[in-house]
Amino acid sequence: MNSYIAFTKKELLENFRTFRILILVSVFFLFGMLSPLTAKLMPEIFKSLALDGIVITIPDPTALDAYSQLFKNLTQMGILVLLLVFSGMLSTEITKGTLINMLTKGLSRSAVILAKFTVAGVIWSLSLLLAFITTFGYTAYLFGNANLPNLIFSIFCLWVYGLFLLSLILLASSFTSGNFGGLTLTAVLIVIMMIVDVFPKIHQFNPIALASQNVSLLIEKVNVSAMIPIVIITVLLTLASLVGSVLIFNKRKL
């Protein structure tokens, strides 16, 4: 337990000194600022693009548009940045051999996996929270108070999805070699989840919904009750891939 805490502290320091925290927090803050602003300026942008004779009429932007922008940014670029920043958290240590000293000091391999998941998860949570709070405040300022249904739940879904991806990176890195094995395999899994989404049977339970139905939740096209099973399944999958990474990593030759 003590060694887990020590290694968690080391992970925090590492993410801080290698600027991973800075990158993630500033990117997410930027999304938080930009999303309401883009929504507000969208009609202006279209106006300036309007060609002779073609009139594009756009309804006045609302708070919903601001959050649509936010979810679009977070589920695409946001997730990509998250993957890139944390893709090497385990594999670099394996390829460089920095873990050898730690493990031969008696640090257990499960503590390595759990500490890395803890710290990456905390950073992801804070970044997401920051993006949300920024958008929330700025939207209220630009568009006035809007009471959108399921807003918190929709963010919560994205949060669970991010944690799921982090556990996938760890699982993939626990048995692939090289620096990019974890990233590649996780990306492949995401693509597979997108492809199989066309099958209605899978669609009902596909974790990808947590990052694609966010706006549908806001306009109540999708009910919370329909998402609950997916959240439960994703949480279970996250736990399973964490347990899996520990088991596989325990048997890995270093």
Place this chain on the structure above:
Amino acid sequence: MHVLKLDHVSKNYGNLNVLKDLSFTVDEGMLFGFVGKNGAGKTTTMKIILGLLESDSGEITVCGEKVSFGDTLTNRNIGYLPDVPEFYGYMCPKEYLKLCGDITGLSREKTERKSEELLELVGLSGVNRKISGFSRGMKQRLGIAQALLNEPKLLICDEPTSALDPIGRNEILQILSNAKKYSTVIFSTHILSDVERICDRVGILNEGQLMLEGNLSDIKDRYRQNVINIELYPQFSDIGEIKLKMEHLPFISSIETENHSLIIHLDDSTIHNQSLLEYLIKEKIQIQKYEVGEPTLENLFMEMVK
């Protein structure tokens, strides 16, 4: 007491037999030199002892506890210096040692005290730079400091002196031989003079088998040849004439000449050394150098791996 015991350990990589039925023990307080050419299986052996690799068969115990792969409990008694130690480059030495201390479960005061002491010992005290800017030699020194931090009963060093300059090598050897005071040391190398300088026992590994194992002086005694080398002053003596005269001495079995040197094989050097010296004085033969032939580890090693 055996600090380390290997019992019929074997390891294959695919078809390649890296270790074949390897057994040996290392006793407390020993400085054990583990010698072998590149690819002989030294690193593999060490990694199996540390539970980083799995052996195919056999059993290893460290301080009486069985080593099992993937579980690093026995490592609390071990300090390990990898051949190329890698650190977190964004830390400075003190921070790194603090992390090591926390992980191994030392108290804060002890970690601090040991860190000071060890950084002083390896010549890194007062270095507060980030490790990423360290040279290979500095990393090696820090590697020794981290390996000794938890006062391990067994210190395992994988080729600690290769790739260091002569001064650095000397210092590292000095540190290892000091470390013997508190722990048993195993170090692997292919530099034989290092072993001769500081080791008590030596094991020669070749093709996954221990060809020779034992006390360094015993081994030398066992392989001692009764040879005396005498180098003469060429201006004072005729080497051919001396050779002819000496060949008839009863205690000499044969003589060879090489330039201005006589290579004399005695029946038994311990007894007849004296007779030979007396003869040289009596005959007033001017000698430049008189040397009792010692088997070098180098020669033994060559013999073993042939």
